[in-house]
Amino acid sequence: MKFENVLLGLLAMKPLHGYELMKWLDTEGQFLRSNTHHSQIYRELGRMVTNGLVEFHVDAREGRPDAKVYRITEIGRDALLEWVHSPYQPTSRFQDADFNARFIFTAQLDPAAAIVVIDTELEYRRAQVLRSRTRSLTMSDPDPIAEVDLGRAERIGLAMHEFGKEAVDRWMDWLVEMRAALVAELADADADGDGSEASVTARQAEEAGA
Amino acid sequence: MKFENVLLGLLAMKPLHGYELMKWLDTEGQFLRSNTHHSQIYRELGRMVTNGLVEFHVDAREGRPDAKVYRITEIGRDALLEWVHSPYQPTSRFQDADFNARFIFTAQLDPAAAIVVIDTELEYRRAQVLRSRTRSLTMSDPDPIAEVDLGRAERIGLAMHEFGKEAVDRWMDWLVEMRAALVAELADADADGDGSEASVTARQAEEAGA
DNA sequence: GTTACATGTGTGACGATGCACATAGGGAGC
DNA sequence: GCTCCCTATGTGCATCGTCACACATGTAAC
Numbered sequence: 440m441k442f443e444n445v446l447l448g449l450l451a452m453k454p455l456h457g458y459e460l461m462k463w464l465d466t467e468g469q470f471l472r473s474n475t476h477h478s479q480i481y482r483e484l485g486r487m488v489t490n491g492l493v494e495f496h497v498d499a500r501e502g503r504p505d506a507k508v509y510r511i512t513e514i515g516r517d518a519l520l521e522w523v524h525s526p527y528q529p530t531s532r533f534q535d536a537d538f539n540a541r542f543i544f545t546a547q548l549d550p551a552a553a554i555v556v557i558d559t560e561l562e563y564r565r566a567q568v569l570r571s572r573t574r575s576l577t578m579s580d581p582d583p584i585a586e587v588d589l590g591r592a593e594r595i596g597l598a599m600h601e602f603g604k605e606a607v608d609r610w611m612d613w614l615v616e617m618r619a620a621l622v623a624e625l626a627d628a629d630a631d632g633d634g635s636e637a638s639v640t641a642r643q644a645e646e647a648g649a
Numbered sequence: 650m651k652f653e654n655v656l657l658g659l660l661a662m663k664p665l666h667g668y669e670l671m672k673w674l675d676t677e678g679q680f681l682r683s684n685t686h687h688s689q690i691y692r693e694l695g696r697m698v699t700n701g702l703v704e705f706h707v708d709a710r711e712g713r714p715d716a717k718v719y720r721i722t723e724i725g726r727d728a729l730l731e732w733v734h735s736p737y738q739p740t741s742r743f744q745d746a747d748f749n750a751r752f753i754f755t756a757q758l759d760p761a762a763a764i765v766v767i768d769t770e771l772e773y774r775r776a777q778v779l780r781s782r783t784r785s786l787t788m789s790d791p792d793p794i795a796e797v798d799l800g801r802a803e804r805i806g807l808a809m810h811e812f813g814k815e816a817v818d819r820w821m822d823w824l825v826e827m828r829a830a831l832v833a834e835l836a837d838a839d840a841d842g843d844g845s846e847a848s849v850t851a852r853q854a855e856e857a858g859a
Numbered sequence: 860g861t862t863a864c865a866t867g868t869g870t871g872a873c874g875a876t877g878c879a880c881a882t883a884g885g886g887a888g889c
Numbered sequence: 890g891c892t893c894c895c896t897a898t899g900t901g902c903a904t905c906g907t908c909a910c911a912c913a914t915g916t917a918a919c
Contacts, residue, residue, distance in 0.1 A: 441875095442876095451793060451794045451796075451797055452791055452797060452799065452802075453788050453790070453792050453793065457898070461897095462896095463788075466780075469741045470809060474741060474876095474877085475876095476876075476877060476878080478876090478877080478878085478900080479875080479877080481897095481899060483875095500897090502884075502885060502886090503895090503896055503897070504882095504883065504884065504885095504896060504898070505898085506897060511794060516794055516796070530684070531679050531683040531684060532680075532683050532746065534816070536742065539809065542805070543802060547797045547799065547802035548797055550801065578662055578673075582662075583662050583663065584661045584721060584726055587661050587757045588757050588758075588760075589662065591756055591760065591834070592753060592756065592757035594830075595752070595753055595756050595757075599680060599749065599753070600680075602819075602820075605819075606744070606819070609815075609816070610812075613808075613812050620804075620808075624801070652905080667868070668866065668867050672866095685906095686907060686908080687868085687869090688906090688907080689906065691868065692869085695869090710866090710867090712866095712914070713866055713915075714867035714868065714912095714913060714914065714915095715867075715913095716866085716867060
C-alpha cells in the first residue's frame with residue numbers, strides 16, 4: 440500500500456501540515472501506519488506537490504515556525520477515488536495497517552466498495568485458515584546448536600499458533616458484523632428514497648455481496 | 650528488527666539452503682516475517698557469508714539444481730546470542746512479526762531472557778492502553794471534500810478501536826499465561842537440581858520479573 | 860512438441876524506509 | 890546562562906524491499 444494514499448485520505452478530511460500529520464499518525468492514527476518518520480512525510484508531501492496531488496500555502500505563526508498547510512487538489516481527489524475503487528489485495532498477516540487504511544478510507548468515500556473490500560478480505564482469510572489447519576512449526580531432521588531447546592520452541596510455536604487461530608476467527612467475526620452494518624446502512628438510505636447521485640443503493644450492496 | 654537475526658535463528662535449528670528458507674518463511678514462518686522475496690534471502694545470505702556469520706557447502710543433487718546449504722558459524726552463534734540478550738524495543742502495533750521472531754528465538758535460547766522480553770512487551774502495552782483510553786479518531790474543525798462521509802468514518806473508526814482494545818487485552822492475557830508457563834518451567838528445572846551451566850535458575854526468573 | 864510448473868540460484872534497478880544531522884525560535888526548569 | 894523539550898521544516902546516506910530479468914534442469918499436462 441502506498442503511503443501517498445494514506446496522506447490523501449487524511450487530507451481529504453481536512454487540510455493539514457506535515458507536523459500535524461506526523462503527530463496524528465503517531466497517536467490516533469497508529470492503526471493506519473506505524474512508526475512513520477517525519478522525514479518520510481515531508482519527502483512524500485514534496486513529491487505529491489510535484490505530481491499535483493496536493494497544494495499548500497504557508498501559514499505564518501506567532502512564536503512558532505511557519506507551517507505549510509497542504510490541501511488536496513482535484514487530481515489528488517481523483518487519485519484517491521481511483522485507489523478506493525481499485526482491487527484490494529489482502530496481506531498475509533491479518534488485521535494489518537494495510538487493510539485498516541484501505542477500509543476506512545474506502546468506507547467514508549463509497550460504502551458499497553467497502554463491502555467488496557470486506558468480502559475480499561474474508562475470502563482470503565477463510566482460504567488461509569483452511570491452508571493452515573494441518574501445518575506445524577516443526578522442522579524435520581533437526582540439528583540444532585547446543586544452546587537451542589527445540590522442545591520449548593515447539594511448545595511456544597503451538598501456543599502462538601493457537602492464539603493466532605482464535606484471533607483470526609474473531610477478526611472474521613468482526614468483518615461479518617461490519618459488513619452487516621454497512622448493508623443495513625445502505626438499505627436504510629435506499630428506503631429513505633434519497634435521490635442523491637452520490638449515495639449507493641441496497642441493490643448495489645447486494646451485487647457487491649453476490 | 651534485522652532479517653539477519655531471523656535467518657540466524659532458523660539456521661541455529663538446522664542447516665538449510667536458501668530455497669528452503671524461502672519456502673518455510675512463505676508457509677509455516679509467516680508469523681515471523683511476511684512477504685519475503687527470494688532475492689532478499691540470497692542477498693542476505695551472501696552478505697552473512699562475507700561477514701562470517703554463516704558458511705555453506707554446495708550440495709549436488711541428481712535431477713535438481715545444486716543447492717548451497719548454509720550452516721551457522723561460531724561468530725553467527727555469538728551474534729544471535731547477543732541479539733537475544735540485547736534490549737527489546739516493542740513496536741507500536743501489537744502482535745507484530747517483530748515480537749514473534751524476537752520471542753521465539755529468545756525463548757529457545759534463554760527462557761529467562763524471554764521472560765524479560767514478555768515483561769517489556771507487557772509494560773509497553775499497558776502504557777499504550779492507558780494513553781489510548783481518551784482518544785478518538787475525530788479531527789477537530791473538519792473540512793472534508795464532497796465525497797467523504799465523516800459520520801460513517803467516525804462510526805467505523807470507533808468499531809475498529811473497540812476491536813483493537815479487546816484484541817490487545819487478549820494479547821496481554823496470552824503474554825501473562827506464557828510468562829507463567831516459562832516461570833514454572835524454570836522452577837521445575839531448578840527443583841530437578843540440574844547443574845548445567847547453560848540452564849537458568851528460577852531465581853534468575855524472579856529477578857527478571859522484579 | 861510445447862507449455863507450464865517446481866526446484867534452485869542469482870543480478871540490476873528503483874523506490875521506500877530509517878537514522879543521523881541540520882536549522883530555528885520559543886518556553887520551562889535549574 | 891544553560892540545557893532540555895516542543896514546534897516546524899528539511900537533506901544525505903545506507904539499507905531494505907520489490908519487481909523484473911536471467912539461467913539451468915526435471916516432470917507433468919496438453
